[in-house]
Amino acid sequence: MNLILVESSLKSKQVNLALGALGIQEEFTCGFTMGRVFDFKVGDPSLKWSPRNSDVYQYLSTQIQRSDNVIAMTDADEQGEYIAYQLQTIANQYGRSLVKADLSELSPLGIKTALSKVRPINLDVVAQAHTERLLNLKVANYGINQGIGPTSIHKLMVASHLMDTPTLNVATFLDDESSVKALTYNTSLKSAESELVEVPTKPPSTLNIYQNVAIHYDTPVCDIANNLQDLYQSGKLSYGRVTENYWYPSAENSVEDTLSELCVAIDMERFAALTERNQAHSAIYVVDHRSVYSKHSEIEMVTEFTKSALGLSDKKTYLADAGGPILSTEELVQPGLKRSSPDIQILQSLNELGLYKPSTSPTLCSSLSSAFYINSQLNKEALKFQFSITKRLFPSLLEHIEMRQNPITQQVNHKVDGTELTITNNMANTLFDNLTMSR
Structure with missing residues (x-):
């Protein structure tokens, strides 16, 4: 068996x-x-x-x-x-x-x-995951031993990034008969509009769904991630933790069935142009075509991205100076500029620092929002405290923050010994020693 x-x-x-x-x-x-x-x-x-x-x-x-x-x-x-x-x-x-x-x-x-x-x-991926897990454990233990309690690479880096980065805003514009939204660091609507561009809509990655559902439906990123996983496990959506913006060719039947359910014909030539078999995974698509009527905001967003990417919708995607492409909506909203939610800001920080991962970032958005915000207002004292920890205990981490670089992005070495797979702790030990070394 x-x-x-x-x-x-x-x-x-x-x-x-x-x-x-x-x-x-x-x-x-x-x-x-x-x-x-x-x-x-x-x-x-x-x-x-x-x-x-x-x-x-x-x-x-x-x-x-x-x-x-x-x-x-x-x-x-x-x-x-x-x-x-x-x-x-x-x-x-x-x-x-x-x-x-x-x-x-x-x-x-x-x-x-x-x-x-x-x-x-894939032992390189395993070694990367093992190193990150062990390095964060060593960082947490070191914080405990120094009397400040457990901390993490993500917490330290995001705190410094938030200190040095302007507030992330959601800008809303009116365009003909639709509302256009975009993420921006600009403090005026006019400045944000000067950087606004329409970009081709692609099949949705997880980050696209996180940002768009969070902005259009005011849903916490962690809830969106849980919903995507539940919808995947119940057979309604494809796997929902992907970085890709192209479908697998095998998604054709599901995409075609979804469009047929909506009485729209698929353009096979355009679909083929949005597929790629030589990638880690497929962009997200609806698996159970009947679920398009289920009123799940995640399914609605995947469906709208699918239609727009295939040229079957008037909705378009726009990008300003921050974040990913945001899909327009037919709902007319008053133009303006408002502060993004804390978890959207942290999601953006994780992405800019090279720390974003579809599987783990939503949980971090929730925990770091609680750590760094009070009633949606940035807690500057909490940021300063984490920054002081970085300067005192992990001085070399400041270089990675300045470069906006995940300290674990370098090639991780693994060793295969006969039939026994051996992933060593050497890389985590070396990285930890480097991070605690004076600049």
Whole structure:
């Protein structure tokens, strides 16, 4: 029996239903990991990972031991790759082979496509995730040992960025019979308008959906991320944590069905121009065409981006001096300039600093908003405190802040030793030593 492992029980149920629909339930079965299998603990000086849940670890060990082969069908991002690597360490104990499969959609077609394109684990991505996890643990522990409590690279860098960056605003303009919005650092509507440009609409990435739903529907970014994940796991949207702005060619049927549901014909030549098979993942698209009537703001935004990208809508995307392209709306709103919400500001900071990730940034937006804002007003004392920590404990981090560079972006070295995958702590140790070194 081939064992497929996904992160959640809901996804496992969906995959098993799809296996039955494909008639291959006798060859494959699906279980779940409940997220990461191993993790580090803040305050533990040993810096060794251990099972997060002993019952889950025992369950996975038993299932893997009983299987012939293991397929890690975890999310197609750095955390999904990291979980696959952790599963590989268990599989190695029992002499079982493990491969990685990437899902674009939770449907029989998505499962079939994923199983046809299994691959080895990407150790560079694993090493990057491992290094970031361990480095932030070391930074948190160092803060505790210095008597200031746990902190993180993201918290320190965003605090400095917010201190040195103007307030991010949402500008609203009227254009014929539509309202145009854009993110801007300008303090006057006239100045913002001078930098406003129309840009071609592309299939939506996760960042596009975060920014557009947050601006048009006044929804917290963390809620948008949770909704995207729920809609993906329920088979309504494709995988919702992507950086790409092009569809996979295999998205054609879903896009065509969605447009047919809306009584619009797809332009195949234009669709082909917006597809790319040689990329990590597909831009987001509606999988269940009936869900276009479900009143989910995330589905509505994906649908509107899809129509606009294919030239089937009067809505267009605009860009000013900050943020990503914002889709126009037919709702006429009074022109003006208003301060963006704290989490949109922090999302922008993470993106400008090279720290943005579709999977982890929403949670950071929520936690850092609470840390740095009081009633939507910037807490300058909190920023100054974090900046003082950076100067005193992590002086070399200031160079990365000035360059707007993630300190973990350099190439991470990994080592493969026979059948045992070994991701070392060396890079995290080196980076930590560099960050605490005087400039």
